[in-house]
Amino acid sequence: MTKATAASVPVLRLANDASADGGVVDARRPMDVEDLAVWAIRDQKADRTGGALFEMEAALDRPDWEPRGSSRDGVAELMRRRETGGCRVDGGGPMRGVQPRVHPDAEAVVDAIRAIPDWRQRGLVFEYAQLGDRPDWSSGVQTLVPVPVPETQRGAVRHMIVAEWETQPLRSELLRDLHARGHRILDPYGRHRFPAAEDGFSYRTLDDGRRQVAVRWCPVEPSPSDAWIVNTNALYAAWHAGMLALERALRRVVLRDHRCIGFDAPAEPWR
Structure with missing residues (x-):
């Protein structure tokens, strides 16, 4: 039941443009709250504490993008030197001791997830956003x-x-x-x-x-057993309630390059 997302596409900030009638057009990227959570957790790694998303790690989720930085162990830099005949290419990069920051919208999404009151719902949102998937559910057929x-x-x-x-x-x-x-x-x-x-x-x-x-x-x-059906559907319901809480929170947050457009996962798909 994997839900396909477009989270791997690079996000560019677009300025608000004027419409034909003189109004302001919201040029931010519209995303479902589920897509926002997957983008922030799985792709941006914004839930890390004291860490950062290095370009070699980001390239795993973006196969169409060529990383310009180097990995922590310097393997990419050694490979680059071999390709250039031993010459060292100064590619810049973050300052030593200063962690590069992830997208501010991803940080805002993670802050909203951490503010979900129920610890079980909060954990399920983190877990399935990392997997880029939804919990299983059972129709009750045995x-x-x-x-x-x-x-x-x-x-x-x-x-x-x-x-x-x-x-x-x-x-x-x-x-x-x-x-x-x-x-x-x-x-x-x-x-x-x-x-x-x-x-x-x-x-x-x-x-x-x-x-x-x-x-x-x-x-x-x-x-499956009656207990397995009940537990499986209860887990899905807890995840769904957590996503609804996240959507309500993001409705009150002004993101820079994204805007939350809702949550379309069914509350009780087994019905």
Whole structure:
């Protein structure tokens, strides 16, 4: 259920232009609040504390952009020197000891996420913004599957098999019932058409004359379980509530190059 975003496209600040009727046109980039969160957390890494987004890291999310800086360990600089015959190219870069800043709009989005009151909702917004995804949800559809055996139990059969002795009616009672319903119980040679025992089954006779047959079956259970469905949908609902809280917060924040245009994820997709 990955939601495609355009967060990897570089954002340029555009000045407000005058419209034909003399009004002011908002030239900021419109983005869904979910796209804003993914851009700020996954692409801009604005949630880092005491760190910064280096160009080699930014290039991972922007394959169409050629990084101009160097990585912390200097590998990119060594590769660049090899390509230029050993010459060192002064490409500038941040001052030593001064961390380069991420986009101020990304910092504002992270501040709004950190201000979400509920800690669980806040954590889910951070987590799925980093993944660029939405939580799973369940429609409640279940199927019956064999009950698995414990992982510690050895053997080729990986589902439970239950067996027990089940009492059967006397053979005379069965034949009398068949005869009453009009079924022939003897073949043309005078032999019983219904044997006392069937191949492949185990029988035993008790002291009082009752017969029992060994019955085996595989117990089944619904999958996914009711608890899994409830927990999965509760997690999605908590994430959705956190995103709504973020949207309300960003409506009150004036971003420089972006503007929040809403949140279109369904609140209860399982309905």
